[in-house]
Amino acid sequence: MGSTRNMQPKFRRRRQMAAALAIALVVLLVGTCAYVWYQRDVVAVRDYEGEGNGNVVMVRVSPGDSVDSLAEQLVEKDVVGSRRALMSAAERKDPELQAGYYPLQEQMSADKALEWLSSDDRRRGVVDIPNGLTLQDVKVVDGDNRKGIFTLVSEQTCQDEHTCVSVEDLQKAAAQTPPEQLEIADWALDKVNARGDDPKRIEGLISPGVHLFDPTSSPEEILKSLLKTSKEQYENTGLLSSAEKVGLSPYDMLVAASLVEREAPEGDFDKVARVILNRLDVNQKLEFDSTVNYDLSEVEVATTDEDRKRPTPWNTYAKEGLPDTPISSPGLQALHAIENPAEGDWLYFVTVDRDGRTVFNRDFDAHERAIEESRRNGVLDSNR
Template sequence: MSKFHWDLTDYRRKKRKRNFFLSLFAVIVALAAVVFFYIYQSLQPVDKGNRTPVKVTIPQGSSAAKIGEILEKKGIIRNQQAFKYYIQWKGKTGFQAGTYYFAPSMSLDDIIRDLQKGNSYEFAKIVFTIPEGRQLREIAKTISKHSPYDYNTVWNRLNDRAFIQQLIKKYPDLLTKEILNPKVKYPLEGYLYPAVYAYYDPKTPLDTIIEDMIAKTDRVLSQYQKAMKVKHLTPHQLLTMASLIEEEATKKADRRKISSVFYNRLAKKMPLQTDPTVLYALNKHKSRVVYKDLKVNSPYNTYKYKGLPPGPISNSGISSLEAALNPEQTDYLYFLATPSGDVYYAKTLEEHNRLKQKFITNYYDAEKK
């Protein structure tokens, strides 16, 4: 074998060896980059734009692994294993049991700090709960009661057109020009999501509090974009329908059946004739609507005007939103709720009147005696 041939073979062997190691190095670098990116992502906040507090209870004696498991299930951290290794790497210990309010926007360091200091919800400076079925005035009173802002300040800000225009620009998928319809009583009615809100800073700006409630509604409705398209509903129409269901439903009521009644009446171009819209038009809370109430001249009076009212009459929870998107398939055109909370459905006016006589008229007649 010639020396030239041997040198060429050796060169090729070395080249293959070099290429192998280069390829191996490239694979290792790529894997390291993937692992690094995965770890980096796992340590990031779940949702930097979501400041809505979530109630999290850490039982006594919880290990770091258990705390990570709880936080991941609550949607506060991305990965419980990453949380566990991160606190080991940082040497963090001394986590305290308690009930906390954490937000998906919080960093791991902020969460760890609160757990170490025991900054549970008892130490939050502003904490309030907005239940389902609350109207804008009631929400304004709740915010005022639990924050440094008086009622008039809160109410005026909720109806400030310049502020509302800012919100429309920031949340265009949720807040549309529909809320500026002159027939709409209050533009933000129905848009402040029912949830718990907590703030450790006693000077949290009022705009931040209001925007957090709007942002929560925006996030919730974003989950139903496809369903809204199927039903041909805008966010405003969905919130309006859901508010009617929310106001009519009792604890015993099947919201999907109530929803079916509303949709069936709309399909037949019948007025919805739902009492809560009359009370909303009257600015009153009453246990019973009487005949003279039905004469109120308001676009919200669904006894006088067909179709949906101009806007929501309260806020709504998930169950009412989903009922508005997925009504039960029925032939019912009427329903009534009894004083005991039971709900009865009817396909004809005659049947409805019989139920009304049996469960409503007789009840109030007996009360008078």
């Protein structure tokens, strides 16, 4: 009898545990069903109202992105309530997306989010760098100022109150950030370091074309992004292998290409490239006015005798060989020209008329006659 009474509390505890477990399973089942219902019938189709809650979210649209490819990013950042709401809005609006960064807000309606994502006025962090542009602004004699890369980048960051990276900020980052931190290409490191704290030490290393960067990031991160993508673009042209074939270092290939970019008329890039290489081969000074102009506060096609005598790291009238750095950002055509120069023995060239006709010569006397023709046609100023 005693042993039977001792077992009764154990049975009761087991029954209580079983009942508790059953209740827990029911609660779990109900909770799971409620969660599934909420996710399927509420969250999955949820759409916020209006223009958001004021919390800015930067959304990147890469080349080739679609609404479908952006959906996960927009939902995770709580810009839109659900993928389904976004895709439904896309079917109604059929937006045209352009690459860039867009300051949206949390908890926007899907319609409003797509409206902002397809608005050119809200597009940020996109800079289109023309061939032959320099880092710094250039003042042209009797002409307008030409905006430099630093200015174009700065303008993209200063369109909103919450962020603005000045030209001075970018110059300081270019001058003082260790080149390795900026992801400067290995083949350019020595030359960049040799320029000390000169912001122009990264001249030519930011390639022409369209670049995307986060406009809310630091000056160092912005330059790092531009330099990294540029390095990849330059190397994808076959720069490293071509350098061995041509007999220049990859960095000097870029320097030479920048001269082609600034000196060569359309259609004659490969010929000017050959003149550069021929002069380097015979140790003849390049004597390009573009290298004189590079360090001047005001530039024009013809330079003065005084300017040509002024020694600078770039002036090829006063120094032998190539400039110490590129004098612009060379485009692919200029780079291909120095990689694949024309065949010829020319040492001189001059544009002789307003149509851009350029005469190439090996003989200096013939070159002098071409210069006189150029002066008669008003292309060169005979008084300079």
